[in-house]
Amino acid sequence: MSRRPSRPVRVVASALAAGALLTTAACSDDGAGSGSRASEASASPLARQQPTYSPSPTLTEAGAQAALITEADIEDDWTQVKDTTAENWHDSLLIGTVDVSDFLTAKADAADCQRLLDSLFDDDLLGRPSGASALRGFEEGDSRLLYQVASYDRTDPQDSLDWMASLPQKCDRFTANDNGEQRTVQVVETSLPDVGDAREGLLVTVQGTVDDTPATLTLNVAAVRVGADAITVTAGGLDGDEDDSVKEALENGTQRLEDVRAGKTPAASPS
Template sequence: MATGTLLATAACAGGDDDTSAESETAAATVAERPLAARTTTPSPSASKSAGATPSPTATLSETGARNALITAADIEDDWVQVKNPQSWSDKLLVGQVDAAQFVTGKTDAADCQRLVDALYDETLLGTPSGASALNGFEEGDSRLLYQVAAYQKATLDKSMDWLEKLPETCDQFTLTGGDSGDRTVQVVETSLPKEGDARQGLTVTVKGTSNGDPVTLTLDVAVVRVGNDAITITNGGLDGADEDTTKAAVEQGTKRLKEVLAGRTPTPTPSMLD
């Protein structure tokens, strides 16, 4: 019995040594493993929360809207800021859409008329529900109208949807009446820098006559939505539309609007307005 007890005791002691050795080996392995390999992987929900970028939630004020406006320095070249762009219009755009072209869809004619009427207007995206600011620039025969405004979400969503469909519903139509006779209007989609929450670019070309001579008015239209606010750009003229200027206005304007909505004042840029 004494011998059996000693053997059993020795076996138990040997088992404890093996377990201890295995624990020490595992600890050494973990210690030798690189820190990156030992880092605990965060849960999917934690990773998503950490990487999420919240959308701006600040309400756009009148001061903020003015601060978010671009200046001539933002679009470079020889643009000069003007004092009263609200008075702008273009006689090539004055007239009525020929509804006879839209036999199967009278609403399409209304959509095209809305576009023509709003190209030099402050209501391209509908009537702003809050703060709104506007400025304009000239370079030779070209003009650039720039607006920052707050909208009701439903109004803004409908307007963005309307703009998206225009290259299909209003790809080509005729304007009648006014002083320029019949004019052919074409609407095509254009690409914009990937700024904001949503964006839509168009090029509108109007061919008609002025003082008996054939003329072509070309306008870039760019809209960028940031939350429930948006920037709107109309750029061009009888000399055509400068795509680089439109893109610069989109990039710099979106940046300034986001700065304002984040509670910051954008870095001032020199203005050429005396």
Template sequence: MTTARPSSRPSCPPRPSGPAGPTRPGRPVRGLAAALACGTLLVTAAACSNGDDGAAGGSDVAAAPVAGRTTAPAPLPLTNARARMALITAADLEDDWTQVKTAGNWHDRLLVGKVDVARFVTARTQAAACQQLLDGLYENDMLGKPSGGSALTGFQQDEARLFYQVAAYDKADLDKSLAWLKSLPTECDQFNAVGAQNATRSVQVVAASLPKVGDARQGITVTVKGSSGGSPVTLTLDVAVVRVGDDAITVVNGGTDGVDHDSTDDAVSHGVTRLKDVLAGRTPAPQPSLFD
């Protein structure tokens, strides 16, 4: 004799039996509600009847968002070789710039001078910041000594020069340098410097906008008025610094015929693209994209 196994299905209220009679008001609603409740229980029981399948289904759903996550690889350290790869070329600049190998030896004597401290309200702080600006421009050393790999190049067009450097720095020092550059249009908006044979140069510093690329950026335009060979001369320079992680791009562009701000923007925009490619392990494109 076979013993019937108890059913695991939830029991539902038995259907009413007996002769059909007049339906009482409200009863069909209660009957329908009971039927719906029973149907819900049956569906629930069916879903939970197989514990293994249910667990597998829950695992698949939970794993989907995790599988979709991607972790960006850490950027490569900037070595000298990678810094050279990240340098812009003449193709990254419009007009007729010619790449040269002598940029590290560029020094403009109009930038040599001792800041006239007497012209400042808070002499020591302001004068030191302005002296650092002149010395940095003359020595091609706006951000101090790199902490890692570095490379530089230069371009010439008529009387204009464009100095370009890629280098790794200590991030805290780099942030301090950017804050210093940001302060210069206020601290050094107008000042005088005394050069050889007591020749006085007037210097003006104003803020300059840059393309919104990189992690942080700062731009200024410096105008130095003095004399050369007994004739008045004006030197105008764009200075642009863009931070990408712990690395930075430095651009100094201009000359005695003025400055082409578009070339500064091109150097910054295309330079950041090239540097990001190198840090990601990619080879920069030989020509800049039209959509950069």
């Protein structure tokens, strides 16, 4: 993908040190045995070192970081990049003003198509998170995969999923212009694994030029809601779509998020 200086992006959630939590409950006739066992347990070095997460449905910064996928979750030859690199990924082919003349009978749809382009460029497909968030990026050749976990506890991610579901009809095919350069954009619905509480997938292609050479940007875009939290994945590039990798990321990543929400530590690698 071609690059351009980034717009402001969300601050990447940093991993927080997770403390140990150990509770014991026991009863004895005189009460002395109970107190002794509790004291020994709380003093255990293993108990202090074992990371755990609150079972509360409110996602924490540490939980969002723990829910991110790893290279093992998407196989192939993906290589993880630094978070500071991934947060600055923006493709110039996504910059442009939607041509309203393409929407003669439904001009309001042009605003939705503009929102799609802008949100893909800014990496906020579901809107800005209202709670904790974290992201991780991977590279494979000229393709990139950006994976994000975020909490929308004060907004409704389902509204954004419903908006995504409407785009293949509203934005089936349209043009966008950037400084006299015209680009053709097509939006198609894709199928996703049956994970989470709700999900939507899109295949977005943008035909334009890069360094005066015709080029086609192909992006697989997907989002999965788990309660008030959500996963978003954007993958692809000038080499074509990354449908299989996106599905693997969602299958393994949703399980990681569900584990974190249940107060469990996600497995080191997929089973």
